[in-house]
Amino acid sequence: xxxxxxxxxxxxxxxxxxxxxxxxxxxxxxxxxxxxxxxxxxxxxxxxxxxxxxxxxxxxxxxxxxxxxxxxxxxxxxxxxxxxxxxxxxxxxxxxxxxxxxxxxxxxxxxxxxxxxxxxxxxxxxxxxxxxxxxxxxxxxxxxxxxxxxxxxxxxxxxxxxxxxxxxxxxxxxxxxxxxxxxxxxxxxxxxxxxxxxxxxxxxxxxxxxxxxxxxxxxxxxxxxxxxxxxxxxxxxxxxxxxxxxxxxxxxxxxxxxxxxxxxxxxxxxxxxxxxxxxxxxxxxxxxxxxxxxxxxxxxxxxxxxxxxxxxxxxxxxxxxxxxxxxxxxxxxxxxxxxxxxxxxxxxxxxxxxxxxxxxxxxxxxxxxxxxxxxxxxxxxxxxxxxxxxxxxxxxxxxxxxxxxxxxxxxxxxxxxxxxxxxxxxxxxxxxxxxxxxxxxxxxxxxxxxxxxxxxxxxxxxxxxxxxxxxx
Amino acid sequence: xxxxxxxxxxxxxxxxxxxxxxxxxxxxxxxxxxxxxxxxxxxxxxxxxxxxxxxxxxxxxxxxxxxxxxxxxxxxxxxxxxxxxxxxxxxxxxxxxxxxxxxxxxxxxxxxxxxxxxxxxxxxxxxxxxxxxxxxxxxxxxxxxxxxxxxxxxxxxxxxxxxxxxxxxxxxxxxxxxxxxxxxxxxxxxxxxxxxxxxxxxxxxxxxxxxxxxxxxxxxxxxxxxxxxxxxxxxxxxxxxxxxxxxxxxxxxxxxxxxxxxxxxxxxxxxxxxxxxxxxxxxxxxxxxxxxxxxxxxxxxxxxxxxxxxxxxxxxxxxxxxxxxxxxxxxxxxxxxxxxxxxxxxxxxxxxxxxxxxxxxxxxxxxxxxxxxxxxxxxxxxxxxxxxxxxxxxxxxxxxxxxxxxxxxxxxxxxxxxxxxxxxxxxxxxxxxxxxxxxxxxxxxxxxxxxxxxxxxxxxxxxxxxxxxxxx
Numbered sequence: 001x002x003x004x005x006x007x008x009x010x011x012x013x014x015x016x017x018x019x020x021x022x023x024x025x026x027x028x029x030x031x032x033x034x035x036x037x038x039x040x041x042x043x044x045x046x047x048x049x050x051x052x053x054x055x056x057x058x059x060x061x062x063x064x065x066x067x068x069x070x071x072x073x074x075x076x077x078x079x080x081x082x083x084x085x086x087x088x089x090x091x092x093x094x095x096x097x098x099x100x101x102x103x104x105x106x107x108x109x110x111x112x113x114x115x116x117x118x119x120x121x122x123x124x125x126x127x128x129x130x131x132x133x134x135x136x137x138x139x140x141x142x143x144x145x146x147x148x149x150x151x152x153x154x155x156x157x158x159x160x161x162x163x164x165x166x167x168x169x170x171x172x173x174x175x176x177x178x179x180x181x182x183x184x185x186x187x188x189x190x191x192x193x194x195x196x197x198x199x200x201x202x203x204x205x206x207x208x209x210x211x212x213x214x215x216x217x218x219x220x221x222x223x224x225x226x227x228x229x230x231x232x233x234x235x236x237x238x239x240x241x242x243x244x245x246x247x248x249x250x251x252x253x254x255x256x257x258x259x260x261x262x263x264x265x266x267x268x269x270x271x272x273x274x275x276x277x278x279x280x281x282x283x284x285x286x287x288x289x290x291x292x293x294x295x296x297x298x299x300x301x302x303x304x305x306x307x308x309x310x311x312x313x314x315x316x317x318x319x320x321x322x323x324x325x326x327x328x329x330x331x332x333x334x335x336x337x338x339x340x341x342x343x344x345x346x347x348x349x350x351x352x353x354x355x356x357x358x359x360x361x362x363x364x365x366x367x368x369x370x371x372x373x374x375x376x377x378x379x380x381x382x383x384x385x386x387x388x389x390x391x392x393x394x395x396x397x398x399x400x401x402x403x404x405x406x407x408x409x410x411x412x413x414x415x416x417x418x419x420x421x422x423x424x425x426x427x428x429x430x431x432x433x434x435x436x437x438x439x440x441x442x443x444x445x446x447x448x449x450x451x452x453x454x455x456x457x458x459x460x461x462x463x464x465x466x467x468x469x470x471x472x
Numbered sequence: 473x474x475x476x477x478x479x480x481x482x483x484x485x486x487x488x489x490x491x492x493x494x495x496x497x498x499x500x501x502x503x504x505x506x507x508x509x510x511x512x513x514x515x516x517x518x519x520x521x522x523x524x525x526x527x528x529x530x531x532x533x534x535x536x537x538x539x540x541x542x543x544x545x546x547x548x549x550x551x552x553x554x555x556x557x558x559x560x561x562x563x564x565x566x567x568x569x570x571x572x573x574x575x576x577x578x579x580x581x582x583x584x585x586x587x588x589x590x591x592x593x594x595x596x597x598x599x600x601x602x603x604x605x606x607x608x609x610x611x612x613x614x615x616x617x618x619x620x621x622x623x624x625x626x627x628x629x630x631x632x633x634x635x636x637x638x639x640x641x642x643x644x645x646x647x648x649x650x651x652x653x654x655x656x657x658x659x660x661x662x663x664x665x666x667x668x669x670x671x672x673x674x675x676x677x678x679x680x681x682x683x684x685x686x687x688x689x690x691x692x693x694x695x696x697x698x699x700x701x702x703x704x705x706x707x708x709x710x711x712x713x714x715x716x717x718x719x720x721x722x723x724x725x726x727x728x729x730x731x732x733x734x735x736x737x738x739x740x741x742x743x744x745x746x747x748x749x750x751x752x753x754x755x756x757x758x759x760x761x762x763x764x765x766x767x768x769x770x771x772x773x774x775x776x777x778x779x780x781x782x783x784x785x786x787x788x789x790x791x792x793x794x795x796x797x798x799x800x801x802x803x804x805x806x807x808x809x810x811x812x813x814x815x816x817x818x819x820x821x822x823x824x825x826x827x828x829x830x831x832x833x834x835x836x837x838x839x840x841x842x843x844x845x846x847x848x849x850x851x852x853x854x855x856x857x858x859x860x861x862x863x864x865x866x867x868x869x870x871x872x873x874x875x876x877x878x879x880x881x882x883x884x885x886x887x888x889x890x891x892x893x894x895x896x897x898x899x900x901x902x903x904x905x906x907x908x909x910x911x912x913x914x915x916x917x918x919x920x921x922x923x924x925x926x927x928x929x930x931x932x933x934x935x936x937x938x939x940x941x942x943x944x
Contacts (some may be wrong), residue, residue: 004520042733066788087591112636113827113829114724115724115827115828116722116828116829117723117724120826130674131660139891145935148836153482154805156675157669158669159669162665164667166473168644169667171667171673171676172640172644181919185915185918186915187914187915187916188914188915188916188918189913189916190912191887191893191894191912192827192892192893193825193826193858193859193892193893193894194825194827194828194829194857194858194859195630195632195636195641195643195825195897195898195899196630196825196896196897197629197630197631197680197823197894197896197899197900197901198894198895198901198908198912198913198921199680199681199909199912199913199917199938199939200677200899200920200923200924200938200939201630201643201673201676201677201679201680201687202919202920204643204673204677205672205676205677205923207673208669208672208673209672210538213672224726224851225724225725225726227726236634248587249489251589252586252587252589252697253697253698254696254697258892281881282521292767292770294766294767295767295770296771298764298766298767310600346803350515351669353665353666353668354665354668355588355590355664356587356588356666357585357587357588363723380897385665386665386666387665387666387667387668387669392624394611407566408748409640412648416665420663420665421663421664421665422665422667422668422669422670423670424663424665424668424669424670425667425668425669426667426669427669428669429669429670430670431668433802436670437670437671440670440671441670441671442605442659442661443657443659444659444660444661444674445671445925446657446659447653447659448671448672448674448676450926450927451510451672451677451926451927452672453926453927454923454926455919455922455923456920466671466672467671
């Protein structure tokens with residue numbers, strides 16, 4: 001759905017006064033209806049316009065979420081789950097109004113089982129909070145989408161990020177869930193066993209469903225042993241193509257690289273400026289290796305040799321923890337840095353992922369789009385997975401900017417689909433990718449629609465996201 | 473459902489003559505109705521009694537499967553997908569009659585993308601066939617449930633086996649599917665990108681659905697680089713507990729062990745006899761390490777040290793390919809070997825999986841069940857995942873044997889569930905585990921039932937398996 005279409009969306013009914021009264025009686029000042037609170041919950045990190053809910057509830061337990069859901073269901077009121085608002089496809093925009101359930105106060109780490117390498121957390125725990133909690137346990141939670149997102153939000157969008165090439169995405173790292181259904185029933189999916197063949201995989205069904213099939217309130221996560229040794233490196237390349245080819249060969253050789261990020265020249269320039277670094281202004285790979293000291297050395301040597309053959313320059317190691325932190329903070333800030341390339345702009349991001357054999361070709365063709373663009377467009381991403389982003393800085397006062405960004409996105413997506421890829425590698429559908437799912441999934445969309453109708457027949461859970469049902 | 477209950481199952485309607493005629497017109501001699509063909513397709517490797525379908529179709533394409541499904545749907549006739557019949561929970565038994573779709577003639581490897589580490593196969597390709605096809609490519613498909621099962625069957629039961637501790641199960645290794653739905657529509661799920669957030673995870677929904685939500689006809693699989701070095705070892709232990717503790721510490725240290733199998737003393741004795749080996753008759757671990765030569769050596773040294781501390785004896789290496797093959801063939805034949813402990817018996821197997829911190833305790837308590845049993849019960853399994861099996865040899869002429877096996881299974885399952893585990897780690901539900909899902913999943917079963925009703929409203933796809941719907 002385009003931004004303008006949001007404004008043509010079906011007129012919203014106001015919240016019933018009785019419902020508001022009941023919610024207030026239960027939640028007290030944990031129900032907000034001020035314009036400020038509503039605005040704050042009607043936006044994410046995307047360029048989509050602010051679309052506030054009618055009220056914001058701050059439940060502190062699964063039981064409270066269930067009670068709010070029962071009341072909303074009774075009155076046919078939409079429910080939108082909200083973490084910290086770092087999504088980039090308009091997932092949390094209340095395009096049909098309703099009650100936003102801000103889960104950020106459900107932020108308890110409920111259990112850490114060091115011996116089983118798992119933990120159970122409430123949905124509002126953020127990934128950094130969890131890793132702080134795990135400090136000293138010898139374990140860590142690797143999924144790292146950059147932003148300090150909530151675990152609930154990450155599960156809901158099937159997030160991944162820089163470590164996915166080695167540790168997988170939320171799909172692989174969620175073992176089980178507590179979910180509040182559209183009618184307020186509470187279910188538990190999955191479990192703590194490492195594997196199970198006991199029935200339909202409900203856990204994977206809710207992971208990535210973006211709050212449209214149920215509201216995730218608790219998550220059992222797989223944890224990983226802190227690697228004995230960690231080593232990070234940067235390497236500059238004469239061309240984006242040479243950098244990408246180094247990555248492809250690394251993956252094909254089976255080197256278990258932990259992080260493998262491409263930054264194009266514009267991104268490196270932006271990062272240098274924003275994060276006060278002095279990297280060579282050329283296409284660059286940021287890499288990280290995890291393992292035993294000998295294993296890390298072996299991996300790094302292999303990749304360094306591959307890079308050298310392809311013209312890699314200035315292979316530089318960050319062996320100290322603080323140097324590595326600085327490097328990865330800079331990588332994470334690339335999104336912000338690239339927005340600064342055009343001060344005052346908002347970022348329109350793309351998110352395709354293709355089979356790695358097509359990655360070099362896909363990026364080369366995308367670079368032609370970038371060259372033709374009227375604004376400075378940066379390219380970076382998790383190339384070890386075949387996933388990359390464009391950051392297209394748009395001036396909100398210029399409708400032509402948005403149109404141009406959408407046109408670039410359309411070209412990038414249709415190219416990725418032609419190559420057997422996906423329109424979204426990790427950001428999710430929200431409203432931003434709604435229009436591409438038919439092209440990607442064909443008749444399978446009818447099955448997704450059947451599932452949505454089976455679990456949320458009245459279309460009350462985050463309506464208008466992921467899938468169009470009737471008039472949403 | 474107990475075996476006796478199968479015989480109380482709802483009376484079957486005979487197949488409509490018109491349907492048989494239409495199927496025969498389309499399939500010719502690829503439609504079988506002989507008693508022999510029907511019997512052969514009415515059984516698996518389990519102790520469940522033979523329950524033949526009314527006819528067996530041998531389609532050779534997705535289009536033919538779709539056409540058969542449309543005809544069966546029109547007439548309300550059950551459809552049971554069949555691979556090679558190696559399941560062990562009665563998955564393929566035609567308890568409501570109907571048409572068996574034997575997919576073994578859909579056995580083409582459709583594509584191998586070496587650069588992307590993936591392949592697309594028809595459902596009837598077996599895992600050994602695929603690995604023969606991959607010979608020389610530098611890649612392999614690691615999932616190894618022992619039997620030379622079809623990839624379609626393995627996807628349908630979410631199979632795993634000896635390599636899962638390192639490479640994951642079918643859940644992690646299926647990238648996409650072609651599925652024929654209950655009404656004959658054909659959909660494609662997933663894709664070739666390594667990750668995607670583009671909508672509901674239909675791939676994972678069909679993986680493990682045991683032919684009850686759709687018939688899987690093609691599978692896109694993740695492949696893995698052949699490790700540069702492989703090393704296998706066996707090690708005897710004074711007690712099962714010492715062996716299990718070695719495994720637990722190995723996993724908790726993050727050693728990327730590729731295979732890690734426990735055999736109890738009875739299993740070792742049976743394997744020695746069946747496979748003509750001369751292993752020390754004590755609890756034993758079979759292990760395999762994959763990696764670079766240096767990496768494999770490092771892993772092996774770590775595990776060897778752990779084993780030694782816990783009393784491990786006779787750590788013995790199988791460095792030659794043929795020695796390794798002999799070892800793993802013997803491990804795979806453990807199931808057959810344990811049946812021979814009581815000649816003429818059929819095997820009743822259990823399949824629980826628990827969090828690894830509870831594994832030693834779970835196995836110790838299970839050993840008490842074994843001690844009290846009236847027949848010789850063997851214990852072995854994929855302990856790196858927390859998954860183990862009992863093989864209970866039962867004499868089919870003695871109803872008391874079956875009752876005793878079922879009583880042991882009930883005890884083992886309820887113990888596993890109390891420990892946060894699952895009633896089936898890899899064999900699936902079929903009819904054998906139907907009665908345990910409520911205890912394992914609670915209210916989540918209502919969601920599974922909603923999904924089944926959404927995708928197969930008339931309960932025609934493998935009715936009576938995984939989930940009870942109305943009168944199935």
